[in-house]
Amino acid sequence: MARKNVNLKKLISQMTLEQKVSQLIQLNAMNFAKSATEITGPAQQWGLSDEWLNTMGSTLNFADAEEMIKIQKNHMEKDPNGIPMMFMMDVIHGYRTIYPIPLGLAASFDPELVYECTRMAAKEAAAGGVNVTFTPMVDYVRDARWGRVLETAGEDPYLTSVIGATQVRAFQGDDLSDKENLAACVKHYAAYGGAEAGRDYNTVELSERILREYYLPSYKACIDAGVKMIMPSFNSLNGVPSAANSWLMKQVLKKEWKFRGTVITDYNAIGELKTHGIAENMREAAKMAFENGCDIEMMSNGYHDHLCELVRDGTIDEKKVDEAVMRVLKLKKELGLFDDPYRGASPEREKALALCPEHRAIARRAANESAVLLKNEGVLPFSKDLKKVAVIGHFAECNEIKGFWSCHGKDSECVTVADGIRAKLPGAEIITAYGCSPLWNDKNTDGFSEAVAAAKEADAVVLCLGEPQTYSGEGNSRADIRLPGMQEELARAVVAANPNCALVLFNGRPLVLTDINCPAILDMWFPGSEGGNSAADLLFGDAVPCGKITMSFPKAVGQCPIYYNHPSTGRPKWTAEDVHQAYASNYIGCGNLPLYSFGHGLSYTKFEYESMELSDTKMSAEKPLTVKITVKNVGNYAAKETVQLYFRDIYASTVRPVQQLAAFEKIALAPGEKKTVTFTVTEEMLRFYNAECKHVSEAGEFVIFTGYADHRYKEARFFLK
Numbered sequence: 247m248a249r250k251n252v253n254l255k256k257l258i259s260q261m262t263l264e265q266k267v268s269q270l271i272q273l274n275a276m277n278f279a280k281s282a283t284e285i286t287g288p289a290q291q292w293g294l295s296d297e298w299l300n301t302m303g304s305t306l307n308f309a310d311a312e313e314m315i316k317i318q319k320n321h322m323e324k325d326p327n328g329i330p331m332m333f334m335m336d337v338i339h340g341y342r343t344i345y346p347i348p349l350g351l352a353a354s355f356d357p358e359l360v361y362e363c364t365r366m367a368a369k370e371a372a373a374g375g376v377n378v379t380f381t382p383m384v385d386y387v388r389d390a391r392w393g394r395v396l397e398t399a400g401e402d403p404y405l406t407s408v409i410g411a412t413q414v415r416a417f418q419g420d421d422l423s424d425k426e427n428l429a430a431c432v433k434h435y436a437a438y439g440g441a442e443a444g445r446d447y448n449t450v451e452l453s454e455r456i457l458r459e460y461y462l463p464s465y466k467a468c469i470d471a472g473v474k475m476i477m478p479s480f481n482s483l484n485g486v487p488s489a490a491n492s493w494l495m496k497q498v499l500k501k502e503w504k505f506r507g508t509v510i511t512d513y514n515a516i517g518e519l520k521t522h523g524i525a526e527n528m529r530e531a532a533k534m535a536f537e538n539g540c541d542i543e544m545m546s547n548g549y550h551d552h553l554c555e556l557v558r559d560g561t562i563d564e565k566k567v568d569e570a571v572m573r574v575l576k577l578k579k580e581l582g583l584f585d586d587p588y589r590g591a592s593p594e595r596e597k598a599l600a601l602c603p604e605h606r607a608i609a610r611r612a613a614n615e616s617a618v619l620l621k622n623e624g625v626l627p628f629s630k631d632l633k634k635v636a637v638i639g640h641f642a643e644c645n646e647i648k649g650f651w652s653c654h655g656k657d658s659e660c661v662t663v664a665d666g667i668r669a670k671l672p673g674a675e676i677i678t679a680y681g682c683s684p685l686w687n688d689k690n691t692d693g694f695s696e697a698v699a700a701a702k703e704a705d706a707v708v709l710c711l712g713e714p715q716t717y718s719g720e721g722n723s724r725a726d727i728r729l730p731g732m733q734e735e736l737a738r739a740v741v742a743a744n745p746n747c748a749l750v751l752f753n754g755r756p757l758v759l760t761d762i763n764c765p766a767i768l769d770m771w772f773p774g775s776e777g778g779n780s781a782a783d784l785l786f787g788d789a790v791p792c793g794k795i796t797m798s799f800p801k802a803v804g805q806c807p808i809y810y811n812h813p814s815t816g817r818p819k820w821t822a823e824d825v826h827q828a829y830a831s832n833y834i835g836c837g838n839l840p841l842y843s844f845g846h847g848l849s850y851t852k853f854e855y856e857s858m859e860l861s862d863t864k865m866s867a868e869k870p871l872t873v874k875i876t877v878k879n880v881g882n883y884a885a886k887e888t889v890q891l892y893f894r895d896i897y898a899s900t901v902r903p904v905q906q907l908a909a910f911e912k913i914a915l916a917p918g919e920k921k922t923v924t925f926t927v928t929e930e931m932l933r934f935y936n937a938e939c940k941h942v943s944e945a946g947e948f949v950i951f952t953g954y955a956d957h958r959y960k961e962a963r964f965f966l967k
């Protein structure tokens with residue numbers, strides 16, 4: 247029965263209190279069907295009655311269109327109010343066709359590519375029956391030890407905001423009832439990425455000023471882009487877990503940002519209010535979360551067990567429950583679920599879209615544009631005329647390269663590096679050797695001699711090392727972020743045997759690569775379904791690397807947290823990077839800079855930054871500054887370059903970052919071609935939070951430069967009036 251014009255107010259007035267509360271509960275699909283996907287967190291059996299189950303509001307992590315249709319059909323037959331269920335899932339970097347992890351995709355510095363990949367994911371997921379995705383994840387990060395950096399865009403708040411807002415627009419489109427669109431849910435509000443010591447779920451203590459300047463803008467950008475849902479984070483922020491944090495939820499989210507969409511807790515986050523030790527029992531936890539605006543409770547039993555009683559004993563006003571239910575039903579209506587509860591779910595279409603040639607092509611292009619050439623001492627690209635190539639290391643023949651959070655992607659559908667090279671060089675002999683495992687506690691080196699022998703007899707070596715894909719992602723923090731196991735030793739042995747060697751890396755975070763002596767390093771991240779083909783494209787010059795890292799690669803783990811846009815100190819280091827300076831802010835035995843800075847990434851061609859011209863030496867709110875940067879491709883390959891613009895506010899009433907990204911643009915240049923990129927610097931871009939947490943700009947002198955973090959190709963100065 248189509249109910250496009252359903253009157254939600256009337257509908258709510260006809261519902262029992264239990265039925266209303268049921269709309270505010272989200273359960274894993276395993277409660278409704280047998281074939282559920284991976285479960286995270288403590289899924290408990292609560293002894294739910296059929297009455298509750300039949301009126302449940304939403305479900306997460308189901309299998310596919312067929313299962314969705316089955317669950318929804320069963321539900322529609324039983325729900326006395328005829329309210330469809332809403333189906334949610336983590337569609338993070340692809341549904342079935344998997345593209346690079348978000349940290350990789352961000353390195354493309356290409357919002358159009360992010361849009362294209364996200365549209366592909368939206369189409370596949372919508373055909374699979376998904377209504378809402380728990381994306382974008384826009385947590386700002388500074389610490390590579392944290393396993394969830396893989397889901398982020400890295401350490402710049404502006405880039406994180408641009409990418410998050412792009413994903414919102416790509417998932418939701420202009421019309422949410424369009425069956426190829428999904429509702430987006432921005433997460434994890436707030437500052438989940440500030441976990442102390444990079445340990446997942448750990449405490450976050452941050453001043454309001456730093457929060458507003460670095461951590462909050464990306465959530466706000468997604469809200470401005472119209473995101474329909476938001477998820478408070480697990481962590482405590484300045485002493486109070488987000489789901490119960492009234493400053494975050496009421497003051498900032500609802501009052502300042504005027505967010506009117508739906509709030510969903512993270513997995514069991516209400517249950518964890520008890521574990522955190524801020525709620526005495528589940529009744530109190532439910533009350534706290536509800537009163538702070540959490541509409542839907544994901545996977546814990548606070549609302550089920552206590553919300554009705556909290557209303558009946560007068561603690562919570564039923565009107566508040568009605569308002570929360572209204573937000574949930576409004577979203578269902580906007581999605582068109584009342585009109586068509588199955589909304590785009592189609593087993594045939596789901597199958598036809600999954601890994602179709604067009605989608606594989608997008609995934610391959612995305613992997614090509616996300617890979618970062620960290621180092622290249624004349625080794626890459628390899629010639630396609632090579633006769634014998636050794637592909638060595640755990641990841642040589644390994645298809646476990648899709649990365650954490652890859653929804654319905656399958657390892658068996660990912661192309662390995664060895665297969666990618668075999669396809670690229672049909673006439674060459676490809677020899678493979680395993681070398682050693684990437685497990686941190688596996689010290690076995692029995693495979694070294696075979697690897698060294700293979701390296702010796704080959705014309706070139708592709709060494710494929712990294713972290714297992716389970717070493718990053720939720721709950722997977724690392725205290726030592728070098729290559730795990732004996733892989734560093736393997737790299738040294740292989741390079742000694744044959745220095746014509748390129749290291750291809752698979753990793754979900756920046757790694758410490760200080761002791762790696764390979765002459766070339768190509769970081770593929772976790773590239774997804776087309777990983778091996780993409781690696782082959784890049785290694786043999788059919789694609790030219792153009793990614794730039796968006797998180798610093800430290801020299802030593804002890805530098806963490808390390809981020810390019812750090813505030814200046816009163817005692818900065820002046821000496822050479824490797825010379826310790828007495829009574830200055832630096833380390834003994836390790837410099838302050840990362841091994842590879844934010845914005846770093848090489849190409850096979852060479853770009854010359856010819857000039858940077860400013861429209862004036864003074865600017866004001868009324869008169870923005872125009873900056874023209876001319877870049878020439880002086881090498882032999884057609885390639886892309888991300889032109890980056892940074893500034894530093896030299897004097898201000900609070901200490902300012904030593905550099906911050908203002909704008910970027912990715913351009914394509916043929917050999918010999920030159921282009922001028924024009925940026926506009928407005929007064930608004932120069933604002934910051936002062937000691938009173940007011941967002942202001944202050945008159946004075948600024949330095950502006952192009953290049954990448956810690957590296958100035960061209961610089962100039964101007965005054966803000």
Ligand code: BGC
Nearest residue numbers: 286287336380433512513720
């Ligand atoms: C994660 C969220 C995710 C949710 C649902 C949680 O454990 O923190 O990012 O959206 O599970 O799968």
